[in-house]
Amino acid sequence: MKVTKNRVLIVAVRHGRVAVIFLHEGQPTHWALSVKAARSAKEARGFLGAWMGRHEPSVVVLENPRSTKRKGKRATTILTALQQFADTSPAMLALACRMQHHPNVYAEAAAFAAAYPQMAEKLPTERKPWESEPRNIIFVEALALAQNVGFLPLDLPDPRDGI
DSSP states (O other), rough: OOOOOOOOEEEEEETTTTEEEEEEETTEEOOOOEEEGGSHHHHHHHHHHHHHHOOOOEEEEETTTTSOOOOHHHHHHHHHHHHHHHSSSEEEEEOOOOOOOSSSSHHHHHHHHHHGGGGGGGGGOOOOTTTTOOHHHHHHHHHHHHHHHSSSOOOOOOOOOOO
16 A cells, blocks of 8 residues: 555544544644543544544554553553554554643644644633643644654744744
């Protein structure tokens, strides 16, 4: 199978949720967040299978379950199950390590929102210290995984440049 980077499915797992982003020609075109898929490995495999059947990606990007340091046991179990499921699919599997290229996740979200305006409404803005973490923060993690394996550019525009 010839591998091209024009059809990429990115999967991110975070406490209590699983997110997918589909990239076509390097641009996010479809995305979703599921709480149900984070309940068990079986639910997560079903969620990923439905997305793979619908979009037929040439590459699936996942966080490497063996390199996660800040994931709980359930998230690691789900990542391992998704890795095993993706290994059996015709798509190439790319395992990534989560690296942050910005001072915090909100600066990273602002940079992704500036680069991909179609996702701006899904990416979180900075929160107050007493507020809980936004559930859409998982989309930042998914985009960062794609960035770390080379499917998105590292040199995103700095949103503070327009100030």
